[in-house]
Amino acid sequence: MPFLEDLQNQIMFFDGAMGTMLQQAGLQAGEKPEEWNFTHPETIQEIHTAYLRAGCRILSSNTFGANSIKMGERAGEAVARGVALARQAVARWGRPNCYVACDIGPTGKLLQPIGDLSFQDAYDTFAQMVRAGEKAGADLILLETFSDTLEIKAALLAAKENSKLPVAATMIFDAQGKLLTGADIPGVVALLEGLGADAIGMNCGLGPDQFEMLLPAFLEYSSLPVIVNPNAGMPRTENGQTVFDVPPETYAASMERMARRGARLLGGCCGTTPAHLEAMVKICRDLPPLPVIQKKQTLVSSYSKTVEIGEKPVIIGERINPTGKKLMKQALREKDLTYVVREGLMQKDHGAHILDVNVGLPEIDEKEMMDRVLFELQSVIDLPLQIDSSSPRVLESALRAYNGKAMVNSVSGKRESMEAVFPLVAKYGGVVVALTLDENGIPETAEGRLAIAEKIVRTAASYGIQPKDIVVDALTMTVSSATDAAKVTLEAVGLIKEKLGVRTILGVSNVSFGLPQREILNAGFYTLALYRGLDAAIINPASEAMMRAYYGYLALMGLDTNFDAYINKFSQAETPVPAVQSANQAASL
Amino acid sequence: MPFLEDLQNQIMFFDGAMGTMLQQAGLQAGEKPEEWNFTHPETIQEIHTAYLRAGCRILSSNTFGANSIKMGERAGEAVARGVALARQAVARWGRPNCYVACDIGPTGKLLQPIGDLSFQDAYDTFAQMVRAGEKAGADLILLETFSDTLEIKAALLAAKENSKLPVAATMIFDAQGKLLTGADIPGVVALLEGLGADAIGMNCGLGPDQFEMLLPAFLEYSSLPVIVNPNAGMPRTENGQTVFDVPPETYAASMERMARRGARLLGGCCGTTPAHLEAMVKICRDLPPLPVIQKKQTLVSSYSKTVEIGEKPVIIGERINPTGKKLMKQALREKDLTYVVREGLMQKDHGAHILDVNVGLPEIDEKEMMDRVLFELQSVIDLPLQIDSSSPRVLESALRAYNGKAMVNSVSGKRESMEAVFPLVAKYGGVVVALTLDENGIPETAEGRLAIAEKIVRTAASYGIQPKDIVVDALTMTVSSATDAAKVTLEAVGLIKEKLGVRTILGVSNVSFGLPQREILNAGFYTLALYRGLDAAIINPASEAMMRAYYGYLALMGLDTNFDAYINKFSQAETPVPAVQSANQAASL
Ligand SMILES: [Zn+2]
Ligand SMILES: [Zn+2]
Ligand SMILES: [Zn+2]
CATH class of the missing domain: 3.20.20.330 (Homocysteine-binding-like domain)
Structure with missing residues (x-):
């Protein structure tokens, strides 16, 4: 033209x-x-x-x-x-x-x-x-x-x-x-x-x-x-x-x-x-036109808030999901949207930046419920949402009505998945979570997961979807079923970031499945994943242990200017004492 | 001969x-x-x-x-x-x-x-x-x-x-x-x-x-x-x-x-x-003699217990040290060795593998007190001890009487320090903590600290002290005085391990000086330091947050066979449920 x-x-x-x-x-x-x-x-x-x-x-x-x-x-x-x-x-x-x-x-x-x-x-x-x-x-x-x-x-x-x-x-x-x-x-x-x-x-x-x-x-x-x-x-x-x-x-x-x-x-x-x-x-008239440059920011938005993934680590609230949650199941069955919205507000209050929304239950009409839940959530909560469904039909309806640029959870390296999901992302926009598994299952090595991530990024490009709109999930496996599970996932996060330059995401809590006091393991794993470059984590923001890990990490890594967030979260009107002589004992030798 | x-x-x-x-x-x-x-x-x-x-x-x-x-x-x-x-x-x-x-x-x-x-x-x-x-x-x-x-x-x-x-x-x-x-x-x-x-x-x-x-x-x-x-x-x-x-x-x-x-x-x-x-x-008579090979294990011992540093991360109890501890100061002034021994037993009960012993107070005879405290501790507690003094005279007296191979805290890259401490280590044996600072102070970069560590290792060799008997302390600096303090120390730990192959140690708690709820930062930093290869940490074993970080890390990284230590610490008779389908949601897409 x-x-x-x-x-x-x-x-x-x-x-x-x-x-x-x-x-x-x-x-x-x-x-x-x-x-x-x-x-x-x-x-x-x-x-x-x-x-x-x-x-x-x-x-x-x-x-x-x-x-x-x-x-x-x-x-x-x-x-x-x-x-x-x-x-x-x-x-x-x-x-x-x-x-x-x-x-x-x-x-x-x-x-x-x-x-x-x-x-x-x-x-x-x-x-x-x-x-x-x-x-x-x-x-x-x-x-x-x-x-x-x-x-x-x-x-x-x-x-x-x-x-x-x-x-x-x-x-x-x-x-x-x-x-x-x-x-x-x-x-x-x-x-x-x-x-x-x-x-x-x-x-x-x-x-x-x-x-x-x-x-x-x-x-x-x-x-x-x-x-x-x-x-x-x-x-x-x-x-x-x-x-x-x-x-x-x-x-x-x-x-x-x-x-x-x-x-x-x-x-x-x-x-x-x-x-x-x-x-x-x-x-x-005679000015030389400046070239239009492809930008790299990964952005999701609601009707009034934008979240950049990759700047500071992002928290995605995991609570609007019936899996393993009795009350949420009941609320969805009874179409009790008040309960769902309350879980959303609670997560926002605890510091979530984005909310995952999964309403998949075999006994309900998932598409209708997803549309209603998104509408209700967007009427009350200004956070960007992550539309979480394994049904392309549900995803399309939700993406069409969503006010903003949504996260889409998820696509995998399976051909069928990519063929169903990528056209939706290409048409409606969105940042898609890419799971590093394919027809052969989940690779046991970091290199294997990198290879799938690379395939997904390459295939997405053929749909016009840029790497900035892909957030790779290297898949948190359970340590109680394989002792090197956490190690491999952490390595995969680091490798995928380094080699592909894409953003990364993990659901964290799977790591501790089957063990007592799961928060201890979740928080430790979360800290390590952040250190390996995790950009977004799907967690429960109401977990004190997880938020301590999060704000502690920001403060330790210089990502919390003046320790404002840390101090705001963890103290009443305390301010940092200037530490003139750090490592003072050492220096006195 | x-x-x-x-x-x-x-x-x-x-x-x-x-x-x-x-x-x-x-x-x-x-x-x-x-x-x-x-x-x-x-x-x-x-x-x-x-x-x-x-x-x-x-x-x-x-x-x-x-x-x-x-x-x-x-x-x-x-x-x-x-x-x-x-x-x-x-x-x-x-x-x-x-x-x-x-x-x-x-x-x-x-x-x-x-x-x-x-x-x-x-x-x-x-x-x-x-x-x-x-x-x-x-x-x-x-x-x-x-x-x-x-x-x-x-x-x-x-x-x-x-x-x-x-x-x-x-x-x-x-x-x-x-x-x-x-x-x-x-x-x-x-x-x-x-x-x-x-x-x-x-x-x-x-x-x-x-x-x-x-x-x-x-x-x-x-x-x-x-x-x-x-x-x-x-x-x-x-x-x-x-x-x-x-x-x-x-x-x-x-x-x-x-x-x-x-x-x-x-x-x-x-x-x-x-x-x-x-x-x-x-x-x-005619068998060929097998060569005697230099071994690499870093070992410290008491009269009955040996601790290998570098196998699993080691916890060194920090509580027997008057710095910032009013009751310990008082006990040392009043020669109340019962209090000191009780602090030692408490730390052992909480899981310490080695105890740091520092009795330096200006108003007491440090050499006499160190000799007495070591004697009393070794009469009751079977953990190896870390003799912590800036006085070579105190170190020599303590090293001479100590029953076992002690840790020595510390030498630095200052010529004066090395000339005073290395002869003692060469003569009495011991594993010496090497602080990465010298006449020019503490380098602000990981490379700078590596250079000092390298100098210390090289100088130690001229005294016949092998790298296995040196544990390098890359120095935990305070994040509230420099935002990249934690980052640099973590990088230095990784770099020193990689380039010199020596063991590493850190006192952890300095990182949080001047900020509220210090355990949050200490625990996060500890987890990250372990991930970078920290072999020993000087911490308070009575801190629940630190021990959660420690046992959580072991469990996550496959260093806790069958999760025995984790389960023993954190549950009453709970056993792990076999997790057959980990990442189950992911796999079902
Ligand atoms: Zn106009
Ligand atoms: Zn106009
Ligand atoms: Zn005999």
Whole structure:
């Protein structure tokens, strides 16, 4: 596709505001801009042409709110006309490599669980717009001004499943780089990349100055070209009119600085005019595009929290799992979701960063239960979740509805497993736990487990899944059945980290199966695994022994700045005494 | 010295029984054999000559009991005459490379604390014999039939300090390879080697069959030529006469097997006759001598217990040390040794393998206190001790009186320290703790500490101290004063083990200085240090957290056969459930 080709090696220019221009042309407050596709087609075309003349290369169709929720049955036609008007403007302009983006904004309604709109209804609304836009000749889909990750997920899925068009997606952040829901830039990047967007970024809400403050976070995490479409400053009301203060030259200078830092798609939102865009294009046209670099961070997220795996060791709560847990079994059988949510909250309170969610019981409908449990958990708890099921059907349904980038537990080295799970991860995004076992069972040596991990990573690549989205589980075996079980697993963790550079995970407690006072062994093994480079552990955060091992390890290894976490956890208002003469006895000899 | 040269590349033959021959010649019960040096010199010479004729190369003088305790003022003359008679027999025999050993047996009295004889009085008694023997022309000193490690230590020190003669030393074991006091062969080997014996082994008590059972232990641990001088079987009383049943050919066959396994000095004790020795020499004379190999075990011992450092991690109790301990300070000031001993017993009960003993307080006489504390501890507690003092004077006095092979805490890489401590270790034996610091302080890097350890090992070698007798302390620094303190120490432990192959030790608790709930950090650091190869840790064995870390580590790493220690420590009569399907969840995918 020419648009995607251009994107690879050029700086691309979006247009500026449509609404601002329409207001200048006489659009009344309360009047829907998209109605003008029917009533003032020439005005729309003139605005498009003005942006083309300014040097813009991507026109956003006047279809931002042309959805069935706002426009009812006229929505489809409004999209079709809006895209057609932009298409015609490009055709008349006559120069090559100018593109039409079918512009899609949020529905204006809140999604469940916060609001009433169901995920599926949102999806259907966007799907209609996407189909109409593609049919009318759009070159790409532009999702813009979204503030809810779940809504943009519905829109992005709708775009991917109902057209072949590339998708650019931008969200609206506050000056701290947060969405309204609290989600941060790394989490947004992880979500949109995982769902297959082609370019991502921010638009609206802030002026170019603030965008400059937020851009580094995008560039640090994004492996996709980054879009910056700011307003012409922060809006201000003057004589009942909304005014934007940043003049074209100032705007252009700010955009140039962002281009030089690595932004690859530049445009404007509210308050920007062809004059802003012209000044910008003039100054940025001949800048060399910086290459888009593949990033390595392993990120999972919820609707408001992002967890990076590989920075500091991560705790994954193991308690939402019926295996060996009588009360959890009973709760699932009786659909007592309160109990399940309480176990989640308890684990959060004890310091879990992610919660594993496994509802597999032979006597219940696992898919239905997983969907319900995830919905309830995400209504109350802001931690990222690890969807834990051996059924691809359960995984797909859960991954589709999950608000964020989930962990997926798990895939193995078996061909059947990889063929079932990798397409889901490739489509919905996610960080997948890779078990080092295959058709021949679990290798008894560290090298054998490395070989399976290598096979999984290689196969994942053929699905477009990068190593950063694979967390390898070298499998904790039971010492009471093989004395070198712990040794081999620890060695495998070290080897896999060293040779493959992927993140690692272990369920810890299996090591002590069949022995008394299991926490002693679990805690010792956990400490050693952390030392070998374990990035995430599935444990019970309510276990005092495990949390002592965890916080003790962080403090010992310099991963707990100022010992804040350690002291907070283990003392009441005690502060460290400065230890001037450590090893004092030794030194006195 | 020709004797030592011969020893290097030949199998050497001691003679057989003197007492048995004298009885055959008419010695009456109750009559002192050494009196015959005065009354029947020709008989003594005839016996010597008979053994020379049988092919023996080392004659033991008839001086076994010629000490001042048994013979009063006649002792010196009895030794002189006994050695002279053997000397004359060798001279008349006229062949080269025949030697006279001044034979010295135990005093017959028990040493303190079990008996009345002081260490110094025992030493003086042996010193007189040694001086008389050397003056009369002995080629070596033979200490034989000792059953108490402290008494043979007095004799060996007397031999080394009062003559320039080589020393051969043999003790009397039971069929289980134990001395009367309970000491085992590795401990005896460690003690005698440490004190500078030239050949060591066993004599008397058992027949050659039993010696064959015990020889492997000697050969496994000894870096010196091993002596086997068995009786002609187990003694039996027949018609009021002591009878030995093993005939010469059987005896010789057994001795041949031992020579083929590696025994390097062969002879006989009670019940053996020139006929036994002749048969033995005939069959063994042309056997190729097996090389004496330097062994690598790091051994410390008390009067009855031996601890190998480097096999399983060793716990050294830290509680007998006034630093930071108010009650211990008070006890030492008030000379309340009961308190000190109680702390020792408490640590033993909790699982300590060795006890550190530090009594350094500015306001007390450290040397006197150390001597008293060691004496009291060794009267009650059978664990090996670690003598912990920064004063060479205190160390020497303690090392001299200590019953066993002690740990010495410590030497550093400072020239002054090495020049003061290494001569003591070289003379008295011992395993010395080497702190990786020198005139420039404590290096901040693992490589820097390795370099100091290497310097210490190299310098020790110039004193004749082998790497096996050095345990390197890479120095636990305080994390609250440097965040990478623990990391560097752990790395140093690993590096020093890998590059130098020496044992390692750490005092653990310094890591947590200044932070709350120090046991959490101590236990975590201990677990990690064990994983990096720590061989010994100076800790508080009464700390539940530390012992959980210790036993947990052993169980996890396959160092606790059948989990016996773990289960014994942590459960009442629980046994492990066989875990057939470990990682069962994983395998079911
Ligand atoms: Zn805007
Ligand atoms: Zn806009
Ligand atoms: Zn004997």
